[in-house]
Amino acid sequence: xxxxxxxxxxxxxxxxxxxxxxxxxxxxxxxxxxxxxxxxxxxxxxxxxxxxxxxxxxxxxxxxxxxxxxxxxxxxxxxxxxxxxxxxxxxxxxxxxxxxxxxxxxxxxxxxxxxxxxxxxxxxxxxxxxxxxxxxxxxxxxxxxxxxxxxxxxxxxxxxxx
Amino acid sequence: xxxxxxxxxxxxxxxxxxxxxxxxxxxxxxxxxxxxxxxxxxxxxxxxxxxxxxxxxxxxxxxxxxxxxxxxxxxxxxxxxxxxxxxxxxxxxxxxxxxxxxxxxxxxxxxxxxxxxxxxxxxxxxxxxxxxxxxxxxxxxxxxxxxxxxxxxxxxxxxxxxxxxxxxxxxxxxxxxxxxxxxxxxxxxxxxxxxxxxxxxxxxxxxxxxxxxxxxxxxxxxxxxxxxxxxxxxxxxxxxxxxxxxxxxxxxxxxxxxxxxxxxxxxxxxxxxxxxxxxxxxxx
Numbered sequence: 001x002x003x004x005x006x007x008x009x010x011x012x013x014x015x016x017x018x019x020x021x022x023x024x025x026x027x028x029x030x031x032x033x034x035x036x037x038x039x040x041x042x043x044x045x046x047x048x049x050x051x052x053x054x055x056x057x058x059x060x061x062x063x064x065x066x067x068x069x070x071x072x073x074x075x076x077x078x079x080x081x082x083x084x085x086x087x088x089x090x091x092x093x094x095x096x097x098x099x100x101x102x103x104x105x106x107x108x109x110x111x112x113x114x115x116x117x118x119x120x121x122x123x124x125x126x127x128x129x130x131x132x133x134x135x136x137x138x139x140x141x142x143x144x145x146x147x148x149x150x151x152x153x154x155x156x157x158x159x160x161x162x
Numbered sequence: 163x164x165x166x167x168x169x170x171x172x173x174x175x176x177x178x179x180x181x182x183x184x185x186x187x188x189x190x191x192x193x194x195x196x197x198x199x200x201x202x203x204x205x206x207x208x209x210x211x212x213x214x215x216x217x218x219x220x221x222x223x224x225x226x227x228x229x230x231x232x233x234x235x236x237x238x239x240x241x242x243x244x245x246x247x248x249x250x251x252x253x254x255x256x257x258x259x260x261x262x263x264x265x266x267x268x269x270x271x272x273x274x275x276x277x278x279x280x281x282x283x284x285x286x287x288x289x290x291x292x293x294x295x296x297x298x299x300x301x302x303x304x305x306x307x308x309x310x311x312x313x314x315x316x317x318x319x320x321x322x323x324x325x326x327x328x329x330x331x332x333x334x335x336x337x338x339x340x341x342x343x344x345x346x347x348x349x350x351x352x353x354x355x356x357x358x359x360x361x362x363x364x365x366x367x368x369x370x371x372x373x374x375x376x377x378x379x380x381x382x383x384x385x386x387x388x389x390x391x392x393x394x395x396x397x398x399x400x401x402x403x404x405x406x407x408x409x410x411x412x413x414x415x416x417x418x419x420x421x422x423x424x425x426x427x428x429x430x431x432x433x434x435x436x437x438x439x440x441x442x443x444x445x446x
Contacts, residue, residue: 017405020413022384026401033391035384118388122397 007047007056007077008087025085031122034083039064040115043076044085053077053093064112071095071102076115083117171241174227177218182208183319184271187262188218188225190238196228199255207259208266209330223269226258237261256345259331267317267395273327274407277393278318280326282311282356283433286363286440287326289318291393297370297425299333303346304429306333306353313356317395322403324410325359362411363440365390366432367419374421376431383409386417416441 015026023041025034036044042063046056053073061068071094078092078099094102107114174190176197189200204212218225227238235254237246246261248254267275278291279298288310292298302315314329321327332345348355367381367389381389387408391397396404416439422428 015401015405017402017409019383019387019409022382024384024387024405024409026397026405028401031398033388033397035388037384118385120388120391122391122394 005090006049006052007080007090008049009044009047009080010085010087014085025083026122027084030084032083033120033122034085035118037113037116039113040076040079040117043073043115044080047077047080047086049087066111068112069106072106072110072115075099075102075106076117079115079117083119085117172227172229172238172243173241174238177225178204179215179218179222180204180208180212181215182212182266183273185266185269186222187265188222190218190225190227192229196230200228203255203259204262207262207331209328211327211329224265226262228258263316263331264395268399270319270396272322273396274320274404275395276318276320276390277316277395279315280313280318280329281305282313282360283309283363283436284440285360287313287318287360288364288366288432288436289326289362290366290368291318291390292367292369296368297422299335300370300425301368301422301429303333303335303351304425305433306348306351308429308433310353310433311356312348312353313360320362320407320411321359322407322410324407324412324414325361326411327359328356330355362415364436365412365415365417367417368422370423370425371421372423374423376420376422376428378418378420378435381417381419383412383417386412386415389417389419414441 013027013029015028017024017026021038023036023044025036026032027034039060042060043056046059051059053070057068057070057073060073074092074094077086077090078094080086081089081092092099097105103114175192176194177188177190178197178201179186179188189197189204191197191200201214204214225240227241229236229238230251234247234249235251237244237254237258246254246257248257276289276291278289279302280287280289281302282288283305288305290298290301299315302312306312312328312330312333313326314331315333316331317329319327319329330348332347333351335344335346365386367386387405390408390412394404394408416436
């Protein structure tokens with residue numbers, strides 16, 4: 001039975017691709033891409049709404065054949081919150097410690113990799129993926145030295161935009 | 163690119179349609195001579211990866227119209243005048259070449275386009291994603307001079323099975339501090355152009371930095387794909403297919419990140435490095 005404080009992995013608006021040892025998640029609502037390492041992915045997939053953090057720690061521990069603490073799971077939950085990969089935010093409970101302190105405490109003793117999620121924003125328009133070395137619109141488009149840059153609009157970060 | 167509606171949509175007397183990678187685009191002009199130039203442009207832009215039909219169809223993604231009036235070449239999009247115009251035919255058609263290739267890259271069906279240089283070496287592809295002015299064409303040219311096969315200096319075209327198909331054009335090489343550009347056929351560099359799809363052997367994430375030392379960081383497939391995503395034109399439109407194809411391309415490749423210095427030394431070194439570290443069996 002789902003309890004309000006049990007984390008639930010988000011499913012809608014996400015494209016998920018398993019790659020060796022990692023999971024890529026693309027959020028179609030925000031055009032953000034996330035790369036979950038194996039540990040983060042195990043924890044994310046264990047968030048089914050029926051498991052508490054302690055249950056997830058036991059479950060992941062049995063998968064990894066190593067004891068996993070609640071702090072370890074909270075580290076992942078904290079990052080999943082930031083990446084908007086949970087149905088609802090679940091406030092991480094580090095029992096008064098900072099995330100850095102928790103990492104230090106866990107890091108030395110853990111045989112499995114800490115959960116890590118890397119994120120980036122994919123260009124909002126396809127043309128932003130092609131770039132010219134521009135500072136303003138007069139440097140882009142067909143009448144300029146950047147004649148090969150097919151958009152005539154410069155977003156002032158050196159990238160073409162539609 | 164902005165469009166400005168200052169009059170009813172322009173109509174043209176002559177047109178053609180071309181189909182490349184599942185994308186239909188129309189080109190229109192006021193006379194047969196200009197349409198002929200447009201046809202040449204399409205052949206130059208897409209080589210043998212295009213079908214040309216001598217009439218405009220109804221189901222096209224966009225129609226680009228070309229006019230030449232008062233000494234100025236102008237571009238229309240779906241009948242509306244754009245801000246793209248130039249007195250120089252060379253600049254105008256070069257721009258249109260890039261624009262058409264980008265239209266196909268963005269809307270391609272059944273392929274994933276990544277902004278990248280690509281060469282073939284011993285039957286495997288080395289692809290180097292990057293934005294313009296990152297030195298892709300310069301590196302591509304130097305690798306060709308060292309015996310690599312030319313696939314593209316602009317887009318890596320990944321097929322559904324993760325292999326890279328050729329998508330060549332004349333290389334655009336910059337000189338005089340990148341203020342000038344000239345188009346160079348690969349044959350002029352002593353190289354040949356690849357003709358068939360090949361597996362990806364290496365993804366190289368690099369850009370030129372004066373005096374940079376080679377200091378490679380080997381990335382996992384996931385981390386490597388994250389680096390490729392900002393350069394992937396189909397990502398936004400079809401993320402599921404794009405990620406699947408990027409996975410297939412990346413999982414058999416070594417993915418390396420490092421700045422690079424002088425291109426002449428680097429090109430030789432890179433090919434030797436690839437031979438030493440490549441995971442795939444060498445394919446004759």
